[in-house]
Amino acid sequence: AVVSTQSTGKKVKKRGIVSVNLSSTRYDVVKRVAEALNYSTTVENNDSFIIWSDCMITAERCAELKPYQRINHFPGMGEIARKDCLARNLQKMQKCYSDDYDFFPKTWNLPADYTVLMNYYHDLKKKKKIKTFICKPANGAMGNGIHLLQSLDKITMHDHVVIQEYLDRPLIVDGMKFDLRIYVLVLSCDPLKIFLYDDGLVRLSTTEYAAPTEKNIDNMFMHLTNYSINKTSENYEDCDEEDKGSKRSIKYLKTW
Numbered sequence: 001a002v003v004s005t006q007s008t009g010k011k012v013k014k015r016g017i018v019s020v021n022l023s024s025t026r027y028d029v030v031k032r033v034a035e036a037l038n039y040s041t042t043v044e045n046n047d048s049f050i051i052w053s054d055c056m057i058t059a060e061r062c063a064e065l066k067p068y069q070r071i072n073h074f075p076g077m078g079e080i081a082r083k084d085c086l087a088r089n090l091q092k093m094q095k096c097y098s099d100d101y102d103f104f105p106k107t108w109n110l111p112a113d114y115t116v117l118m119n120y121y122h123d124l125k126k127k128k129k130i131k132t133f134i135c136k137p138a139n140g141a142m143g144n145g146i147h148l149l150q151s152l153d154k155i156t157m158h159d160h161v162v163i164q165e166y167l168d169r170p171l172i173v174d175g176m177k178f179d180l181r182i183y184v185l186v187l188s189c190d191p192l193k194i195f196l197y198d199d200g201l202v203r204l205s206t207t208e209y210a211a212p213t214e215k216n217i218d219n220m221f222m223h224l225t226n227y228s229i230n231k232t233s234e235n236y237e238d239c240d241e242e243d244k245g246s247k248r249s250i251k252y253l254k255t256w
Contacts, residue, residue: 021048024055056081074189083162084109084138105165109138114157121152132166132212134223143226148217166223168211173248173256175208179225180250202248206233 020034023043030052034041042048051071059075079085087109094101108117124131130150137145138160148166149155155163170177181201187193207222216222221233230236230246239245243252 018050019045019048020050020052021045022052024051024053026054074186082139083136084160087162088112105167108163110155110159110161110163111157114155114159117152117155117163132168132217133163134166136162136164138162142228143220143224144228146220146224146226148212148223150212150214150217166212170209172209173202173204173253176204176206177209177223177225178202178204180253182250198251200250202250202253203227204230204246204248206230206235206237206246 017038017040019040019042020030021043022031022034022041031041034050039050047066047069049068049070051065051069053071053073055073056077057071057073057075062071062075065071079089087107090101090104091107091109106120108114108120110117133149133152135147135149135155140146149163152163155161172178179202181203183197183200185195185197187195203225205222205225207219209222210216212223220229221235224230227247235246237245239247242249
């Protein structure tokens with residue numbers, strides 16, 4: 001819309017209201033953020049400028065979008081969102097760019113890599129070496145089904161899991177293992193446009209770390225940093241200060 005101002009007589013373009021379709025999200029925080037930005041929210045209007053979805057979208061769904069519409073997913077995100085797909089793609093990139101993709105441990109994607117894994121494991125046994133492995137469901141989330149192993153004798157060729165060598169000498173903060181939750185906004189894949197948020201979360205485990213042994217190998221409060229697991233620990237510390245508790249800020253970590 002075009003309107004004129006009485007003081008200058010100049011015509012200026014009036015900014016329209018941004019509408020957001022929330023029919024495909026169950027998270028109230030999305031609605032609260034939209035309202036805080038003075039966006040109009042709906043669950044019916046398919047012509048909304050923004051469409052927010054909790055699930056991955058198909059290429060067909062993306063093709064249906066009008067030129068002005070934006071959705072919070074790219075088609076094919078499962079290739080990096082699923083653990084088995086991510087492992088497979090990292091291994092492909094490692095073969096092509098070994099120097100740039102040396103940041104993850106030995107990884108086996110089962111059942112495809114079952115024979116390779118067993119050959120490696122039996123070779124360790126012959127040399128009387130003990131390694132700890134971490135086993136993750138192919139399409140799991142929130143730490144569900146993850147466990148540590150030092151024997152692979154019960155692993156079968158029918159298991160759909162990702163197995164990696166466990167990093168048993170991690171960097172620790174206040175005696176605890178931690179991971180980083182880093183937030184990025186990907187606007188475009190070609191050309192690649194990524195914005196990195198200047199802060200994020202440091203998620204700590206809730207039991208002081210020690211290298212895996214028969215006694216502690218099943219202690220997920222020690223070996224995993226997932227919030228969904230550690231929030232049930234009696235040692236979990238919920239704190240609003242960014243340098244204390246079981247969740248801290250990356251800005252704190254930079255000064256640590």
